[in-house]
Structure formats: C-alpha cells, structure tokens
Amino acid sequence: MIKGLTVCVLSLAATYCVAQEAAGLPPQSVSLQALPTVQRVPDSAAVITDLVHVIRENSKVVLNWQLTDSTATDFFTIERSSNSRDYEVVAVIKIAKPSRWFEWIDESPAKGKNIYRIKCASKNNAINYSNVIQAQIAGDITFKFYPNPVDNVLIIRSETALDIQIIDATGKSRLSQTNVSGLHTINVSTLEKGVYVIRVLNRLSNTVVQDRLLKN
Structure with missing residues (x-):
C-alpha cells in the first residue's frame, strides 16, 4: 500500500515540491525557490560630439569631431546639404583604429552654403547624428x-x-x-x-x- 506520493513541478520561475500523504488530504508542505533575475545589459552606443569646421585658404572644408566610444561602431557617414532638408552622402569613413578625435576634409565643397552632419550607426543598431554645422564658401556672390x-x-x-x-x-x-x-x-x-x-x-x-x- 502506497502511503504517500511526491510530485515535483519544475518551471522557469520556481520549483514546487508537493507532498501528499493520502488521497483527499491537503499537502503538508510547499517549497518555493525563485530563480535569480538576469538583466541584459544593452550594448554601448557611439555618440558624436563637438563637430566643428575650419575653412582653409584653398576653400577646402576640414571637419573635426569627437566620438564617445570608437569601439561601438565601424564607420561614419558624412552627409552634406545646401538647404538643411536634402542631404547627400559625400563620404563613408571606416574606423581603422580606436580613437577619440577624427578628421575629414571636403576637397570639393560647393560654392555658397555647405551644411554638414555626420551619421553614426552603432553595432547595437542605434543611429546617431552629430550637430549640424554650416560652412560658407566664397564664389556664390560673384x-x-x-x-x-x-x-x-x-x-x-x-x-x-x-x-x-x-x-x-x-x-x-x-x-x-x-x-x-x-x-x-x-x-x-x-x-x-x-x-x-x-x-x-x-x-x-x-x-x-x-x-x-x-x-x-
């Protein structure tokens, strides 16, 4: 004759052990042990800061900027506009080695207004843009x-x-x-x-x- 029956139920959250002495009797004990909560730490995102420019005597525009974490992305996309609405990609720069400061030279800026921004796609798929700057190149006012x-x-x-x-x-x-x-x-x-x-x-x-x- 079976005096008692032990049933164990396993789930992701806890383990239940129910002891039943006889049919129709309430369980004598219930043991509950919660599993530790695991939180996923998000990947870091690369953020561009302090985008500045200098116009050289030969009318080339030099862009300089900082990056918070150069290991979080592999490349930059340089975009240029003349009206602050429609941007075109003028360069894609691959990051060769980790660094904080970066530089790019626009060898052929348009005459007149040149508006620049830098797009950065992090490895965690986050998209960030730099501040927008404007460089004015002589020639449009003849x-x-x-x-x-x-x-x-x-x-x-x-x-x-x-x-x-x-x-x-x-x-x-x-x-x-x-x-x-x-x-x-x-x-x-x-x-x-x-x-x-x-x-x-x-x-x-x-x-x-x-x-x-x-x-x-």
Missing part, C-alpha cells in the same frame, strides 16, 4: 578681391551690389563700404600689419561670406 596680401589699396570686383567690412582680430570693424559694385578700391593704408577678415554681404541674395585678408 566677387573678387586682390591683392592678398595687400599694401595700401584693396581692389574689389563685383557683378552685384555688396556691403563690405574689414574686421580685425578682436572682432572690431575697422573699415566698411556699402553698396559697392563693379570695380571698386578701398584704401587700407591705415590698417596695421596683421590678419583681418573681409566680410561681404550680397544685397541681392542677402548672402554673407567671409575670407581672410593679410595686411603687409
């Missing part, structure tokens, strides 16, 4: 200035009306001319030797460009 470096007289040639400022290293406007068009000269003999910025506003398109001016 003007030229020379000589550069300049001694006493700066020559301006323009097909449209321009407002011109010459700004020193402190940001102060030292010379200015308004509504300049055609062939025009500016006397810069009062400027000290050094590096200046020439800022040009196209009155027709309301476009502003800047370039470096050297004074002998």
Whole structure:
C-alpha cells in the first residue's frame, strides 16, 4: 500500500515540491525557490560630439569631431546639404583604429552654403547624428578681391551690389563700404600689419561670406 506520493513541478520561475500523504488530504508542505533575475545589459552606443569646421585658404572644408566610444561602431557617414532638408552622402569613413578625435576634409565643397552632419550607426543598431554645422564658401556672390596680401589699396570686383567690412582680430570693424559694385578700391593704408577678415554681404541674395585678408 502506497502511503504517500511526491510530485515535483519544475518551471522557469520556481520549483514546487508537493507532498501528499493520502488521497483527499491537503499537502503538508510547499517549497518555493525563485530563480535569480538576469538583466541584459544593452550594448554601448557611439555618440558624436563637438563637430566643428575650419575653412582653409584653398576653400577646402576640414571637419573635426569627437566620438564617445570608437569601439561601438565601424564607420561614419558624412552627409552634406545646401538647404538643411536634402542631404547627400559625400563620404563613408571606416574606423581603422580606436580613437577619440577624427578628421575629414571636403576637397570639393560647393560654392555658397555647405551644411554638414555626420551619421553614426552603432553595432547595437542605434543611429546617431552629430550637430549640424554650416560652412560658407566664397564664389556664390560673384566677387573678387586682390591683392592678398595687400599694401595700401584693396581692389574689389563685383557683378552685384555688396556691403563690405574689414574686421580685425578682436572682432572690431575697422573699415566698411556699402553698396559697392563693379570695380571698386578701398584704401587700407591705415590698417596695421596683421590678419583681418573681409566680410561681404550680397544685397541681392542677402548672402554673407567671409575670407581672410593679410595686411603687409
């Protein structure tokens, strides 16, 4: 004659052992042991920070940026736009070795407005974009200035009306001319030797460009 029956039920959450002494009697004991909870730690995501740019004298745009974790992604996608809406891929950069700072040079930027952003796809499939920056390349307002470096007289040639400022290293406007068009000269003999910025506003398109001016 069987005095008792033991039934063990195993699940993912716990183990139950039920002891039954005889038919129709309540179980004498129930043992419950919870399994430890396992939490999945998400893969790290690569985040781009501090995207900045420099325009070199040859009108090439140099982009520099930081990455929080270069081991979390394999490549960058450089995107460029002229209207902040429609972006085109201009470069795909593979990460050769872990680093914090990265650089890319746009050898052929468009004349006028160049808007850049960097797309980064992490290994955990997260997509991140950098901040958006804008670089203005001279040429869209059809003007030229020379000589550069300049001694006493700066020559301006323009097909449209321009407002011109010459700004020193402190940001102060030292010379200015308004509504300049055609062939025009500016006397810069009062400027000290050094590096200046020439800022040009196209009155027709309301476009502003800047370039470096050297004074002998």
